[in-house]
Amino acid sequence: MIEQFIGTCTDLSPLQMGIRAFFIFIIAGALIRIAGIRAFGMKSPFDYTIILLLGAILSRAVYGGSSIVSIVTACLVIVLMHRIFGYLSVYSDKFGRLVKGDKIQLYKDGEPLRKNMRKSMITNKDLAEGIRMEVHFENADRIESAYLERSGHISVILKD
Secondary structure, three states: OHHHHHOOOOOOOHHHHHHHHHHHHHHHHHHHHHHOOHHHHOOOHHHHHHHHHHHHHHHHHHHOOOOHHHHHHHHHHHHHHHHHHHHHHHHOHHHHHHHHOOOEEEEEOOEEOHHHHHHHOOOHHHHHHHHHHHHOOOOHHHEEEEEEOOOOOEEEEEOO
């Protein structure tokens, strides 16, 4: 009876796909709660990984690419791994740097650090844009340093 309601992996009717979409929406909400708000608020490369994987895998359940049980199991494993990696990052700075990266100084004492900019693939225009967006001015004389943070955001420290 359930197979008739949600269909099998092939030849789904629009109604069956709609029913699957409804249930997957609820399941996705539960997975997001398990993953924690951080995964969907911080948006670091580490956090984008879970967003992309969940979207790709859960979509298979809607159109019938795989069994719903297999898909939910795979998503639960990914969410739990994200959670475990997050906990390990809290307790081990080395693990956190391995998984999430580390900040990179791009600007120091009035000079761009070209080597770090090349390593980060940040151009002069990218740095200037990040500084303008952060401090809302272009006067480099007032800037002590700038960093490319783990999230990809450029942060700026002003001189006293």
